[in-house]
Amino acid sequence: MSFLDRFKRTPSEDTAPAKEVKAPPAGVPARPARPAETSGSPRARGTGMPGFQPVEPQLLHEGPPADSTKLTCDIAELAERIARGQTGIRLTEIYRRVPEIFRDEIPPCDETEIRFPGQKMMRMLAGARAVPDVTVAGAEVAIRHHDEAIAKLREQHEQTLAARTAEHAASLTAAKAEKAEVRTALQARHEEGLRGSTENTGRLTGEIARLQRARMDRGENRRDVIDVAPAPEVHPPAADSGRLKIQRVRSVPIRPTQVQSR
Numbered sequence: 001m002s003f004l005d006r007f008k009r010t011p012s013e014d015t016a017p018a019k020e021v022k023a024p025p026a027g028v029p030a031r032p033a034r035p036a037e038t039s040g041s042p043r044a045r046g047t048g049m050p051g052f053q054p055v056e057p058q059l060l061h062e063g064p065p066a067d068s069t070k071l072t073c074d075i076a077e078l079a080e081r082i083a084r085g086q087t088g089i090r091l092t093e094i095y096r097r098v099p100e101i102f103r104d105e106i107p108p109c110d111e112t113e114i115r116f117p118g119q120k121m122m123r124m125l126a127g128a129r130a131v132p133d134v135t136v137a138g139a140e141v142a143i144r145h146h147d148e149a150i151a152k153l154r155e156q157h158e159q160t161l162a163a164r165t166a167e168h169a170a171s172l173t174a175a176k177a178e179k180a181e182v183r184t185a186l187q188a189r190h191e192e193g194l195r196g197s198t199e200n201t202g203r204l205t206g207e208i209a210r211l212q213r214a215r216m217d218r219g220e221n222r223r224d225v226i227d228v229a230p231a232p233e234v235h236p237p238a239a240d241s242g243r244l245k246i247q248r249v250r251s252v253p254i255r256p257t258q259v260q261s262r
Contacts, residue, residue, distance in 0.1 A: 055091065055114055060101055069098045079125050088115035 071094060081087075090113055095106035 055094070059091075059103060059106075061103055065101050069101050071098055075125065078121070082121055082125065087117075087121065088113040090114070 090111065092106055092108055092110055092112075094114060095102055099105075
């Protein structure tokens with residue numbers, strides 16, 4: 001048996017004679033009707049939530065609504081409305097906020113009000129009021145942990161940066177010292193090379209001067225070999241020739257005698 005079949009009337013109930021309703025005696029005020037007896041649709045009364053007036057199903061699309069069409073309300077605003085006794089919301093307001101759940105357009109002049117179960121809403125609000133405390137406490141703890149983690153990371157970063165800066169400074173100092181040592185060594189080697197070159201130049205100059213003096217002492221400052229080419233001989237012309245014949249004579253080197261120094 002389905003849920004709605006529970007509330008169907010049986011044939012015996014339709015044919016049974018109506019019970020006579022006795023009027024209350026004079027002087028006794030009539031008892032006011034409860035909201036469950038005067039308000040709410042049969043579907044609402046069947047759910048056990050008195051005062052609940054849902055949206056008529058013929059106004060909505062078939063099938064369960066999507067998660068994106070959920071109607072949410074601010075907790076503080078909802079609590080204030082319930083405290084004033086306003087446990088409903090107009091159908092036009094629902095259409096304005098989630099129009100995609102309706103089959104047709106709801107005219108603005110529609111004054112239909114959708115009422116929610118007050119007791120259930122109060123229980124939900126009571127639970128919602130307790131949640132923010134835990135949420136705020138958890139958020140504060142999370143924020144504190146986040147701040148501590150950030151501070152720790154910042155401290156580690158500063159330590160790492162200081163260590164790297166010191167290491168870089170030491171590296172620069174060592175590089176400068178090494179460069180200065182290399183420059184000093186190169187300068188010393190250059191000066192030593194210049195000094196040796198000067199000494200060699202002086203030594204060579206002295207040796208050349210000594211050799212020149214020795215040669216002058218031996219008289220060898222003249223040429224060792226003097227090639228003297230004698231004048232060509234001129235022969236008289238022959239009787240049978242009318243031209244002058246010139247005969248070349250091979251030159252013979254003449255070595256001069258050594259001059260004795262006085």
